[in-house]
Amino acid sequence: MTAGASILAQITVAQQAPGLMAIFFAAAITDNILLTRFLGMCSYLSISRQMKSAVGLGAAVVVVTACTAALNAALYWHVLKPLGLEVSLQLILFIIVIAAFVQLLEMIVERVSLTLYFSLGVFLPLITVNCAILGASLFMINKDYQVVEGLVYGAGAGVGWMLAIVLLAGIRYRLRNAKIPAALEGPGITLIISGIMALAFIGFSGLIKS
Amino acid sequence: MPDGQIQITARGAFMTQLWRENPIFRQVLGICSALAVTNLMFNTLLMCGGLIWATTLSAVTFSLLRNYTPQRVRMMVAVLIISVYVIIVDIAMRVWFPDVHRQIAAYVGLIITNCIIMGRLEVFASKNPPTLAFWDGLGSGLGYSFILMSVAAVREVLGFGTMFGLAVPWREVWWHQWTIMVMPPGAFFVLGLATWAARSYAMKREGGDKEAKT
Numbered sequence: 001m002t003a004g005a006s007i008l009a010q011i012t013v014a015q016q017a018p019g020l021m022a023i024f025f026a027a028a029i030t031d032n033i034l035l036t037r038f039l040g041m042c043s044y045l046s047i048s049r050q051m052k053s054a055v056g057l058g059a060a061v062v063v064v065t066a067c068t069a070a071l072n073a074a075l076y077w078h079v080l081k082p083l084g085l086e087v088s089l090q091l092i093l094f095i096i097v098i099a100a101f102v103q104l105l106e107m108i109v110e111r112v113s114l115t116l117y118f119s120l121g122v123f124l125p126l127i128t129v130n131c132a133i134l135g136a137s138l139f140m141i142n143k144d145y146q147v148v149e150g151l152v153y154g155a156g157a158g159v160g161w162m163l164a165i166v167l168l169a170g171i172r173y174r175l176r177n178a179k180i181p182a183a184l185e186g187p188g189i190t191l192i193i194s195g196i197m198a199l200a201f202i203g204f205s206g207l208i209k210s
Numbered sequence: 211m212p213d214g215q216i217q218i219t220a221r222g223a224f225m226t227q228l229w230r231e232n233p234i235f236r237q238v239l240g241i242c243s244a245l246a247v248t249n250l251m252f253n254t255l256l257m258c259g260g261l262i263w264a265t266t267l268s269a270v271t272f273s274l275l276r277n278y279t280p281q282r283v284r285m286m287v288a289v290l291i292i293s294v295y296v297i298i299v300d301i302a303m304r305v306w307f308p309d310v311h312r313q314i315a316a317y318v319g320l321i322i323t324n325c326i327i328m329g330r331l332e333v334f335a336s337k338n339p340p341t342l343a344f345w346d347g348l349g350s351g352l353g354y355s356f357i358l359m360s361v362a363a364v365r366e367v368l369g370f371g372t373m374f375g376l377a378v379p380w381r382e383v384w385w386h387q388w389t390i391m392v393m394p395p396g397a398f399f400v401l402g403l404a405t406w407a408a409r410s411y412a413m414k415r416e417g418g419d420k421e422a423k424t
Contacts, residue, residue: 036394038245042325045241087301091319092293099286131242131323138316183410188402195398202393 020152023145027156030205033132034164035198037139040132044165045190047123054169057123058162062155064105064127065136068098069154072137073147094137102127132161167197220345223334227349232357232408240326240354245397247314247358251374254362256310260299260318262351265327268292269347273335288331289322296321326350357404364400365391 033039040061047057072094080086080093106124110117127133136157140150171193180189247257268291272279279287300318303311311318321327330350335343366372369391371381378385390396 038242038394038397039320041241041245042239087304088297091297091300091322092290095289095293095322099289131320134323135242135316135320138319142316181406181410183413184406188405188409191398191402191405195395195402198393198395198398199390202395 020149023149023152024156024159025207027136027153028160028163029201030207032160032164032198032201033136033139033157034161035194035201037135039135040130040161043130044161044168044194045187048165048168048172048190051166051169051173053123054165055162056119057127058158058165060123060127061130061132061161062158064098064102064124065133065158065161066151066155067105068094068101068133069136069140069157070147070151071097071101073140073145073150076141077146090141094134098133098137132157164194164197168193171197220342223338223342224345224349227330227346228353228356232353239329240324241401242317242320242324245394245401246317248362248397248400249365249369249392251359251362251366253310253314254358255374256303256307257314257317258351258355258358260296260303261321261324261326262348262355263299264292264295264321265330265351266344266347267295268327269330269335269343270340272331273338273340273343276336279336284332284336288328292327292331293322326354357408361397361400361404365396369396 027033031037034041034044043057047053075093075097076086076090080089102124109124136154137150139157140153143153145153168190172190175189175193184192247253268288271291272288275287275291296319299321300311300315303318304315330347334346338346363373367378368388371378371385371387388396391400
């Protein structure tokens with residue numbers, strides 16, 4: 001028990017890095033939101049069949065995570081905390097901010113550029129239910145990040161998520177001709193590949209010192 | 211999916227969710243928390259309790275309100291109902307289990323975006339009366355918990371040599387720490403293998419059923 005707990009403590013210590021660059025790379029690589037925090041798995045498993053959609057969804061996630069993390073940090077530290085409502089209203093506020101932001105972004109993108117709308121817009125509704133977005137905001141609060149740090153952390157988490165889904169789409173493309181037992185096909189083999197990817201990402205963990 | 215013409219029994223709704231359409235194996239929903247909280251069985255148990263509570267009650271509430279909810283704002287209503295129940299879980303856990311809460315707080319909040327609940331509300335509770343919605347919600351909650359607990363059991367025994375924090379019998383003799391099980395990749399491997407096992411069992415049984423019929 002104690003040995004295990006100390007390992008867990010080490011993992012968490014490695015994530016508390018100062019400096020904006022360090023926060024970005026910690027969020028994107030060593031503390032990858034998908035491979036070490038397991039968030040956004042549903043769309044990761046279902047959208048990773050094609051490279052094009054993986055890249056599109058990934059880009060949308062980067063934008064939305066970064067902006068909502070900054071917005072949520074501002075609201076949390078400057079509105080909820082002074083009012084003493086952070087326990088009861090935090091979750092509802094975050095989820096409403098995310099839903100509203102996605103809706104707004106969809107309308108703006110549709111107005112500004114139809115090409116962008118058709119390549120990115122279809123993924124926007126999917127994002128509201130992507131738990132990586134809400135997760136990034138919640139972890140950011142856990143780590144006491146202020147607005148600027150929150151923005152950088154959100155961007156890093158989004159880039160990390162995109163990296164993971166694009167890598168997986170590439171691997172799944174190569175697996176198309178491989179012989180896989182019928183029962184292992186689909187989610188089974190994808191989970192095992194993700195396990196191997198997570199192992200590779202753990203290799204980076206010495207990269208950022210606190 | 212049944213749309214009113216087919217008679218659905220409470221037992222049928224419950225059993226379907228528990229095994230035949232198990233949220234994790236069959237529909238691949240709610241994987242996030244399945245992976246994240248399963249390195250200690252006690253944390254997993256609390257998480258499952260929270261999820262069963264939230265799924266069941268929000269299904270009942272949503273089903274009671276189904277005739278009064280305009281189609282347009284359905285999703286928003288669902289999210290708000292779920293968040294109310296999740297906030298109750300969050301506060302209860304903060305009071306009763308502060309240590310566990312510190313470790314899994316973010317994942318408790320993430321029950322809101324757990325696709326299992328959203329999926330069941332959307333597909334089942336929006337079209338069926340509260341009693342059925344209750345059994346359906348309970349079934350999917352338990353189906354999810356049953357998988358989570360098995361994954362957690364494997365990971366805690368291999369990773370820490372304990373079950374619910376108590377040492378397994380003859381620990382000194384056979385047990386050697388398998389660090390990878392505590393760390394993220396272990397979760398992927400165990401859940402991947404579990405999915406494989408459950409699917410091949412289900413496939414075999416379906417094959418058997420077909421042979422029996424013909």
